[in-house]
Amino acid sequence: MPQIDRRNDDKRILIIGLGRFGGSLALELVRRGWEVLGMDSSPRLVQSYAEALTHTVIADSTDEDALQQIGAHQFSLAVVAIGSHLEESILTTSLLVDMGVRSIWAKATSRRHGRILEQVGAHHVVLPEHDMGERVAHLVSGRMLDYVELEEGFALGKTKAPQEMIGKSLRETRIRQRFGITVVSVKQVGASFTYATQDTVLHKGDLIVVVGRTDDVERFAESQRP
Known part of the structure; x- marks a missing residue:
């Protein structure tokens, strides 16, 4: 699991994408006492984690208004765990950067994908499969x-x-x-x-x-x- 920095004892985190990587990360952080808001556009995935996570929401992370409505800008720490849809991954990361999220971790499926995420402003890039x-x-x-x-x-x-x-x-x-x-x-x-x-x-x-x-x-x- 990535070693996530936290400051001022803020143990709140936004995880966007509840696939295999994002879901397991969210569950582990909850186990460690974190308050996790899990977000995904799939009702099925969100429903499967509804009872395990602190909060869950069905929303499109590429929609800036949707991110504003869930209060994404109020989080100092976010993980973009979208892996299979590169455009969504990159756009979501870019929106979080524009909102001023202080520490953004993003999952990449390739080194090229990772370089693009860094270029749009991701602070940390992980390539779990690679x-x-x-x-x-x-x-x-x-x-x-x-x-x-x-x-x-x-x-x-x-x-x-x-x-x-x-x-x-x-x-x-x-x-x-x-x-x-x-x-x-x-x-x-x-x-x-x-x-x-x-x-x-x-x-x-x-x-x-x-x-x-x-x-x-x-x-x-x-x-x-x-």
Whole structure:
């Protein structure tokens, strides 16, 4: 789920689009104590979330008058979760920008779509399908147990400590010099993750979290393949 900033303890949010992404986001935020106004043009979708969300409304988000009537301009935080209809997604985002909504998150279905959303004023763009597909591709094709691209070109990965590094301190492995990545955390069997230092010694079964440029993280993962 996106990490949404909030200021002045304002836990009200407008979510436009109650499809798979918008609906699951809305439910999770309600679970976390947020006041959620869910909006969609589909009566069926709105009805399905009517009891779970704080407020729901059937309306066309590309209609400026409709947005004014629901008080969209009074929200400091909004999510445009419209994915399949690009024109609606872009126009809705543009209208929220014009209304002065301070923090707008928008779902994109492609990088091109995302660039357009940024150009019209979206403050944060997420590509859930693309990001998940990319993440799973790294998991099934390499040695990573988990993988997150923190931003384009910079990633974090979790993997088992390589056999060749067992019994050595991180300083001795020269992992940074060899691969251009940094081990930021280590988890021994039966223990919790802890911060790693150059004096941390790796043991059999340890899990390590590495961070660095995406290409370097991928190169490190490939080097550990049997």
